[in-house]
Amino acid sequence: MDRQINILEYLDNIVKICPEKIAYANETDELSFKTVYDNARAIGTFLHNEGRYKEPVVVFMRKHPDTIVAFLGVVYGGCYYVPIDNEMPRHRIELIFQNLKPRSVICDESTADSIKGFDYNGAIYSYDEIIKTPVDQAALDEIRDKAIDTDPIYIVFTSGSTGRPKGVVANHRSVIDYIETLSEVLQVSGDTVFGNQTPLYVDACLKEIYPTLKFGAKTYIIPKELFMFPIKLVEFLNKYKINTICWVVPALTLISGLGALDKIVPQYLHTIAFGSEVFPIKQFNMWRKALPNARFINLYGPTEATGMSCYYVVDREFALDEAIPIGRPFKNTEILLLTDDNKPAKKGEQGEICIRGTSLTLGYYNDFERTNEVFVQNPLNTMYPEVIYRTGDIGRINDRGELVFVSRKDYQIKHMGHRIELGEIEMVMNQMDGIQSAACIFDNDKKKIIMYYVGDVSKADAVNYCKEKLPRYMVPNLVEKLDVMPLTTNGKINRLALKEMYANR
Amino acid sequence: METLLEILGELHPEIDFETHNSLIDDKILDSFDIITIIAEVNDQYGVAIPAHEITPENFNSASALYELIQRLMDED
Numbered sequence: 122m123d124r125q126i127n128i129l130e131y132l133d134n135i136v137k138i139c140p141e142k143i144a145y146a147n148e149t150d151e152l153s154f155k156t157v158y159d160n161a162r163a164i165g166t167f168l169h170n171e172g173r174y175k176e177p178v179v180v181f182m183r184k185h186p187d188t189i190v191a192f193l194g195v196v197y198g199g200c201y202y203v204p205i206d207n208e209m210p211r212h213r214i215e216l217i218f219q220n221l222k223p224r225s226v227i228c229d230e231s232t233a234d235s236i237k238g239f240d241y242n243g244a245i246y247s248y249d250e251i252i253k254t255p256v257d258q259a260a261l262d263e264i265r266d267k268a269i270d271t272d273p274i275y276i277v278f279t280s281g282s283t284g285r286p287k288g289v290v291a292n293h294r295s296v297i298d299y300i301e302t303l304s305e306v307l308q309v310s311g312d313t314v315f316g317n318q319t320p321l322y323v324d325a326c327l328k329e330i331y332p333t334l335k336f337g338a339k340t341y342i343i344p345k346e347l348f349m350f351p352i353k354l355v356e357f358l359n360k361y362k363i364n365t366i367c368w369v370v371p372a373l374t375l376i377s378g379l380g381a382l383d384k385i386v387p388q389y390l391h392t393i394a395f396g397s398e399v400f401p402i403k404q405f406n407m408w409r410k411a412l413p414n415a416r417f418i419n420l421y422g423p424t425e426a427t428g429m430s431c432y433y434v435v436d437r438e439f440a441l442d443e444a445i446p447i448g449r450p451f452k453n454t455e456i457l458l459l460t461d462d463n464k465p466a467k468k469g470e471q472g473e474i475c476i477r478g479t480s481l482t483l484g485y486y487n488d489f490e491r492t493n494e495v496f497v498q499n500p501l502n503t504m505y506p507e508v509i510y511r512t513g514d515i516g517r518i519n520d521r522g523e524l525v526f527v528s529r530k531d532y533q534i535k536h537m538g539h540r541i542e543l544g545e546i547e548m549v550m551n552q553m554d555g556i557q558s559a560a561c562i563f564d565n566d567k568k569k570i571i572m573y574y575v576g577d578v579s580k581a582d583a584v585n586y587c588k589e590k591l592p593r594y595m596v597p598n599l600v601e602k603l604d605v606m607p608l609t610t611n612g613k614i615n616r617l618a619l620k621e622m623y624a625n626r
Numbered sequence: 627m628e629t630l631l632e633i634l635g636e637l638h639p640e641i642d643f644e645t646h647n648s649l650i651d652d653k654i655l656d657s658f659d660i661i662t663i664i665a666e667v668n669d670q671y672g673v674a675i676p677a678h679e680i681t682p683e684n685f686n687s688a689s690a691l692y693e694l695i696q697r698l699m700d701e702d
Contacts, residue, residue: 349650349657349685351677375657379664381677537658581639588640593656599636 126270128293128300129196131334132158139311139337145186146361147342152186154337157193160252164194165261167254168225171244174264177276177486179203179218179226181236182248184342188321189330191227191248192275199264200225201273203288204322207232212549212590215240216286217278220487227251270294276486277324279424280533280542280595288486291324295427298479300331302451306418306432307365307392313338314389316363318348318372319538324424328367328394348372351381358387366390367420369397369538371568377407386411396420396429397538399526402439409435421447421526424540425484425495425510426476430454431524446523447516454478456524457509458516463500466517471527474516475499475509534563536570537594543570546597549590550574553583558606560614561597562623572597573619575606601626627692633666634688647687655685663691673698 132154140155152160168178178195180202182188188204195202203221205214224243228236236245270293278286307313309332317340319325329340341361347354355376358366373395376382393408393415400419409417422430433448450456458465458472466472477499484492499507515527529535533542543561550559556576563570574583580600587596607618634643637659641649649655655663663685664675673695675684684694 346650346653349655349660350680350682352680371657375661378661379677379680380674384677584638585640594658598658598662 125297126293127265127268128274128296128331131331132193135334135337142337143339144333145189145340147186150186157190160190161193161197162256162261163252163254164191165197166257167251168198168200169260173225174199176200177203177221177223179205179223181205181226181232182229183231184321184345186342187248196274197261199268201275203276206320206322207235209592210590213286220288273483277424280540280545287488287491289424290483290486291427292483295480295482298453299427300335302453303328303429304332304335307394309336309338311337313365314363315340316358316366317342318368324428327428348375351376351379352385355381355385355387358390362389364389365392367394370395370400371537374404377404382407382411390415392416394418394420398535399444402441402443419445419447423512425482427480427482430476433523444525446519446525448523454480468518471515471517474512474514477509481508481510536568539594541595546591546595553586560619562616562619569598571599571623573601573603575603629670630688630692633663637662643688650682650686660685667695671695
């Protein structure tokens with residue numbers, strides 16, 4: 122087989138094999154591989170006709186199969202897609218636009234009105250219109266001919282500690298490397314039916330989008346609302362015979378924790394991959410009991426290394442106080458555990474998880490400074506340039522030789538499946554009129570963000586402000602007003618004192 | 627009812643739960659809220675809401691939720 126250098130080869134290939142098979146669907150709409158192929162090439166041609174090339178194209182659409190077609194269309198046009206979503210607060214989208222300075226936004230009918238409210242003067246393209254463009258195959262061939270595998274495919278934005286989101290730029294090579302090895306681990310085939318949970322504006326959805334194209338599998342986009350109602354959610358999985366899911370842990374514990382598995386079992390499910398957070402063993406055991414023959418796979422990895430970098434296929438029982446390991450690196454990826462003085466951690470010793478390999482993304486868009494802080498020269502190699510990514514996560518190797526996640530190095534937390542810098546919440550709150558000081562802590566047991574503030578602002582106003590400016594998952598779960606903020610001798614906010622205050626409340 | 631309104635008020639101080647009756651349809655509550663409410667109701671009322679009662683109808687308003695709690699308490 123020829124060496125693959127472009128992610129679109131997955132689609133070009135599969136459309137010849139099973140053009141009429143359904144690729145992406147939800148409850149009401151379904152798209153065959155042929156439709157995906159035709160519409161994506163129409164969008165690619167349209168962007169070419171508009172003179173768009175090698176630049177970011179924002180895809181501002183609802184969670185729908187069409188959105189995936191828009192992503193692929195942008196790549197056919199030789200550009201890279203930047204997914205944003207109506208759920209994101211306006212403030213965050215504006216910061217993203219400031220970073221990108223995009224010339225083009227693709228909208229659907231659900232977003233066509235809200236885009237007009239933004240400080241954006243570039244072109245607005247309607248998805249329904251641009252898929253009518255007659256395909257110019259010669260133009261698309263020329264774009265493909267000039268493309269190389271280190272060209273970007275997409276930019277997804279993650280939380281940044283200074284309040285400015287960081288745009289992670291992934292390329293063909295990193296995504297192909299990831300998809301090939303992930304597919305092996307998940308054992309994807311043409312019979313795989315994915316149930317997508319994660320939003321389409323994060324890298325997590327790569328797990329369904331691209332293996333579907335590679336194997337001619339099928340992906341159902343599950344409506345977000347179902348993740349409130351566990352029985353309805355399992356009924357959805359059964360109705361569409363979903364057999365493979367890659368979900369964040371809170372989505373799985375929603376089902377098990379509320380007792381749904383006693384009432385109804387996802388009867389077709391045979392592969393359950395989970396990540397983003399530690400899976401509480403009590404909950405995990407409920408799943409294993411309900412589905413004793415299923416494969417359970419713990420995945421771990423940062424957006425900066427394209428998706429997931431490590432996996433562990435559960436092969437034994439765990440005690441309630443144990444953590445499921447993150448196991449071993451994917452093929453063609455190496456994990457370095459580095460101590461504070463940049464030496465390899467000894468067996469059992471803790472170190473920062475650092476990643477080496479083709480799956481590394483290109484870095485942060487329009488931000489060399491923050492890129493250079495974490496995409497750094499491998500300190501173990503003093504002979505030639507070699508970049509590793511420092512995750513900021515602490516890990517260690519257990520007695521069985523498996524990698525185990527220990528904690529975060531800084532204030533970054535994992536909450537509701539999202540990576541959050543508490544500093545970003547504080548920065549936003551500190552901008553509110555009347556707020557003197559705001560500080561956040563995280564209750565790791567109850568998974569709550571607690572915000573303390575000082576200022577002439579009511580709690581309700583403070584919460585409303587958060588809701589306006591921050592994504593829902595970043596809005597503090599508990600807000601408390603203080604007369605004075607406790608400070609350390611250095612004059613910094615004393616977070617330990619806040620934690621004590623919270624524990625004693 | 628007082629206790630329930632407190633639980634809800636802590637999650638969304640900006641909403642008037644005494645009158646609002648489309649909490650799900652208007653996307654006021656999300657999955658995190660539902661989980662929190664179920665945990666708090668368990669703590670405060672000693673009632674475990676079973677999975678089959680976690681439906682849009684039962685969570686659309688404070689009064690519907692309160693009726694559910696009452697019903698579950700009576701069944702005990």
